[in-house]
Amino acid sequence: MEAVEFSLKNKSLHLVQKPIPEVTEPNQILIKVAYAGICGTDLHITEGTFPCIKDEPFTMGHEFSGIVEDVGSEVFDFKPGDKVTVDPNIGCGACHYCNSGEPHYCNRGGISSYIGIFKDGAWAQYINVLQRQVHKLPHDITLEQAVLAEPISCLAHSWDRIAPITVGQKILILGAGVIGNLWVSILHLQGHRRVTVSEPNVNRLELLKRLETGFDRVTPDQLKERHEKNPDYLFDVIIDCSGCVPAIEHAFSLLNKGGKLCLFGMASPQAKMSISPLELSMKEIQIIGLFLNQFSFPKTLGLLESMGDRYLNYDSLGIKTFALKEYRQAIEELKKGSISKAVFKF
Structure with a gap:
């Protein structure tokens, strides 16, 4: 599959070929990515001003929507073909913050285990994620709209x-x-x-x-x-x-x-x-x-439904779509401010 990787050592982005990830754990879900956004945080990462994986190249992208391709043996609430969005933020589940309902403060999870920052992300055709990070889309929310779920969360x-x-x-x-x-x-x-x-x-x-x-x-x-x-x-x-x-x-x-x-x-x-x-x-x-919270995604889906095409229309928001191979052009236009956001469309 195609993916865009970033190396902090070289501060460089490259389009690469990688094997499609396989479901190897019972609670994993393989998602075929439909849309993946470029966030301002992503720009900071590529400039070397925001923390990320230091030692090896990784696939960026933490805002995305897609279709379930495969599920692990203990996944019962999702099936292939389901349209979903994903919360890239997850806590360890065991520390004081996680047990207090504040996993975004978690020192072992939270931002330090974020998809697309400290784990391989969604600037790729496929991505493997944990079941508890996946949210099924209501029928009236499109995959195009759902790529905005993470920022709206x-x-x-x-x-x-x-x-x-x-x-x-x-x-x-x-x-x-x-x-x-x-x-x-x-x-x-x-x-x-x-x-x-x-x-x-x-x-x-x-x-x-x-x-x-x-x-x-x-x-x-x-x-x-x-x-x-x-x-x-x-x-x-x-x-x-x-x-x-x-x-x-x-x-x-x-x-x-x-x-x-x-x-x-x-x-x-x-x-x-x-x-x-x-x-x-x-x-x-x-x-x-203001930062982020793992438990805001249910409210987010309600907001997406309420906003609809009146507020989530790409042209109205100044959003432009690009093929993954056009990643350099996408970042350049975003930095120039000629668009408000760039989104990869697969």
């Missing part, structure tokens, strides 16, 4: 962390990549209308118009100008999807009293930010870190 967990967000509050989203666009979609779905999106790439701001939400779209410079002209130009909730420290630091100054600053974007491990502890206290601001 992060949003579902984040929604729980930052709730309540009351309709009528002023909300600012930093970044109009696909994560920012998905936040836009979910907020609009939930009835929010007082939403502003800040993005330096004007191409991405133009792409955002396709979602037809009517939300305000500005560049960071325009954001600064508005605040300079009107000191009361403030927000109740700010969701960072950029991981850009200067943007986050500026956003802190735009928070209303009692406001929430939600850090969703993945910053570099070396990045540091500077904020005023006094302002933090006097405004009673909450800073909330």
Whole structure:
């Protein structure tokens, strides 16, 4: 089968031929990949700024959907032909965090055993996964939509962390990549209308118009100008999807009293930010870190059903599909910002 492998030693990606994995354990499921996404985290991995397998090349890709090809002897809830998506996050099942219902904090599992980061991933025609990571798709969710399940699962967990967000509050989203666009979609779905999106790439701001939400779209410079002209130009909730420290630091100054600053974007491990502890206290601001959670996938499937083609249309979200062999072109277009997301279609 074809697969795209990454070597951290050489910081290089290569299209390779690998044998199709076989089901060797009773609780394994072999999946024929239909769609696999390129995440911002994947770009950080290829730049050497995000932890991953160090010693040997591995197949990347942690966002994917596909069709069950084969199952182990102890798999009874899935059968060949089932359409599925997969949670790449799994805990060890034995530590304090796992037993507390927080497997994403697990030091032996969690991010340190993530599919496509510390295990072979789905930038390949087939992938072997554990049964407990697989979720069967409802009939009205397509494989094309289901490749977005993993990023939306992060949003579902984040929604729980930052709730309540009351309709009528002023909300600012930093970044109009696909994560920012998905936040836009979910907020609009939930009835929010007082939403502003800040993005330096004007191409991405133009792409955002396709979602037809009517939300305000500005560049960071325009954001600064508005605040300079009107000191009361403030927000109740700010969701960072950029991981850009200067943007986050500026956003802190735009928070209303009692406001929430939600850090969703993945910053570099070396990045540091500077904020005023006094302002933090006097405004009673909450800073909330957002990551992922293994138990958010059932909610995610509900969100996918609710969003439907109105919000998950690839053209509206600025998503472009590529063949696996076009991986270099896909990454290049994603970095340029001419698209919000690249997805491999098999």
